[in-house]
Amino acid sequence: MSYAGIGISPGNVPVYHGSNLKVFDKRVRVVELVLRFVICGLGVLAAVLVGTDTEVRTIFAIRKRAKFTDMKALVFLVVANAVAAAYSLVQGLRCVVCMLRGKVLFSKPLAWIIFSGDQIMAYVTVAAVASAAQSAVFGKLGQPELQWMKICDLYKKFCNQVGEGLASAVVVSLSMVVLSCISASSLFRLYNGGKNKSNSRW
Template structure:
């Protein structure tokens, strides 16, 4: 199924992106100063959004394929594949569960980067009269 190939490729891209982000964090910790500018924050936020949507789309496509494999679609003459390949379908199900976990973690990571980005745009804490 091409949806499973798409899922594997999307997870590989997400893993590579996470590795690059991890290395960026390590380098910034070793240097001792965290240089966090607005353009960098926008780039991180945009990358996190792209990866989150990519993994969500891949999981959705693979889940749809898994449902068709499990239940079939008699109207379209698609048979139940999992009746013939039970062990393979179990492994696909386990992979889908872990991919859902990856996808949810990317959504949380995207929320964290959104918070970090929009924190840079925080307004001044007081008004012109000096009151909060």
């Protein structure tokens, strides 16, 4: 049974084909393009906010400077978001070219490359956010059992800016997870029993 280009599978799950599939593909392309450039923009923002963050305090006549390199987790966060931004810029430009050219053959090797790249960046950005968030909690709350003091009580401006960068990094990591799902869907469709080969791939 079918309704205007939508086939009904035995499990009553809609299966798009024909013109409806092209409309669906176009919408997915737009979503991917938006997410690519969101990641690019917020990735740069997160890297700049954390990477340029610094604050000087005088403690017992000794000047102490807090900077992101003092915490390896923040260094990882900056590098991960910078790489994610550069990667997403390249992939975003690819999406623009594909949309402008219309029908572009989407080969399996290219699909695997995009899928693998998105998966790697998703894992890296999530790991960077997790490690930075853990360090941020220790900086905010301290750890009395280990005699770790609440650093954020001394460097409030530094911690606030790190928090802003971390918030941007969280959006970047979530967007990368969504993109990894999109690229996985695009890849698996190429192995859909050879169906819809006449449709445009991107």
